[in-house]
Amino acid sequence: MEAAFAEMPLALFTTLASIGAGAFITLACAFFTAKLTDEQLARVDKMAVIPAIVVIVGFIAAFFHLANAGAAFGVFAGIGRSPMSNEICAGVVFAVVMVVYVILGLAGKVGAGARKGFGVALAVLAVIFAITMGAAYGISTIPSWNTPWPVVQVLGYALLGGVALGLLALALAGALGDAAKTSFKTAAIAVAAVGCVLAVAGLGMMASGMGALSNALVTGAELLSGAMTCLVVAIVGLVLAFVAVFMSVRGEGVAWPAVAAIAACVGVLAGRLVFYALQISVGLFF
Numbered sequence: 001m002e003a004a005f006a007e008m009p010l011a012l013f014t015t016l017a018s019i020g021a022g023a024f025i026t027l028a029c030a031f032f033t034a035k036l037t038d039e040q041l042a043r044v045d046k047m048a049v050i051p052a053i054v055v056i057v058g059f060i061a062a063f064f065h066l067a068n069a070g071a072a073f074g075v076f077a078g079i080g081r082s083p084m085s086n087e088i089c090a091g092v093v094f095a096v097v098m099v100v101y102v103i104l105g106l107a108g109k110v111g112a113g114a115r116k117g118f119g120v121a122l123a124v125l126a127v128i129f130a131i132t133m134g135a136a137y138g139i140s141t142i143p144s145w146n147t148p149w150p151v152v153q154v155l156g157y158a159l160l161g162g163v164a165l166g167l168l169a170l171a172l173a174g175a176l177g178d179a180a181k182t183s184f185k186t187a188a189i190a191v192a193a194v195g196c197v198l199a200v201a202g203l204g205m206m207a208s209g210m211g212a213l214s215n216a217l218v219t220g221a222e223l224l225s226g227a228m229t230c231l232v233v234a235i236v237g238l239v240l241a242f243v244a245v246f247m248s249v250r251g252e253g254v255a256w257p258a259v260a261a262i263a264a265c266v267g268v269l270a271g272r273l274v275f276y277a278l279q280i281s282v283g284l285f286f
Contacts, residue, residue: 009061009062009063010061011269011273012269014154015058015161015272016055016061017054017129017133018129018133018158019054019268020053021055021094021098021125021130021162022158022161023051023161023169024098024122024126024166025159025162025166026166026169026188026191027044027051027122027166027169028119028120028122029187030170033179034178035178035181037178041115043173043175044170045101045104045108045110046105046106046173047169047172048105048169049102049105049106050172051169052098055094055098056095083132083136086132087133087135090125090129090133091129091132094122094125094126097118097125098122100118101122127155130154130157131154131155134152135150138150142279142280143280145278147209149202150202152202153198153202153206155195156196156201156202157199157264157268158195159191159194160192160196160199160238160264161241161265163188163191163195163245164241164244164261167188167257167260168254170257171248171254176248177252180248180251180252185249188249189246196241199238203274206278207224207274207278210278211224223277224278227277230277233266234267234270236267237267238263240263240267241260241261241263241267244257244259244260245260247260248260
């Protein structure tokens with residue numbers, strides 16, 4: 001697990017960025033399915049600053065991973081060729097649209113049509129961002145990562161964690177109670193369920209393949225054994241987050257959405273640490 005904790009800046013980035021971006025998928029669902037008043041929608045626009053801050057903090061954490069922060073701008077030269085460049089590009093585009101929406105929301109300048117337009121754009125960009133975030137780890141020299149499971153995991157984190165954080169934003173805006181009386185309730189549970197299945201399955205499938213990997217220094221089974229506690233925490237946290245989401249849309253209040261958001265953050269962060277702990281290089285691979 002020492003290798004995993006050494007990657008804590010990236011673990012925080014992929015945790016916070018995926019959850020924060022995913023929250024806008026939930027808000028988009030609310031814009032199209034919940035019957036909210038203009039006053040409630042205006043408050044939701046303002047509460048969108050919460051997931052926006054989570055995304056921004058995630059990006060700040062990523063900069064601590066760089067030996068030279070100025071080198072971050074060079075990553076754009078690889079757009080279309082480098083998975084990491086694609087990830088950063090997708091993240092920047094998402095962040096720009098997000099910031100524009102949040103600024104207009106805080107100023108009370110978002111109309112009904114614009115709100116739905118921003119909702120669709122941010123939901124689509126959030127999915128693209130999550131996929132490119134996972135795909136950035138498809139490195140041929142690291143066989144434990146060079147599989148579909150990193151993409152499956154991060155997309156699951158964005159969906160489940162996004163619902164949890166999105167429900168918290170709706171609750172703080174005083175809109176969750178009314179939204180839960182509409183088809184939004186079904187949409188939120190469905191998105192969270194898909195996210196939970198993807199996240200847990202992605203972790204499980206990655207872990208199940210570790211027994212076939214080894215190099216001159218360590219075996220995949222040894223790495224998995226060292227990460228087992230963290231793996232259990234991840235799965236428990238993700239499942240608890242889904243349960244809390246289910247409870248959140250059954251009534252009003254902030255308590256269950258807060259539990260969902262906290263459980264999602266713990267589960268996703270633990271899952272990311274497991275991911276980094278299971279890194280095994282092909283350079284010493286038999």
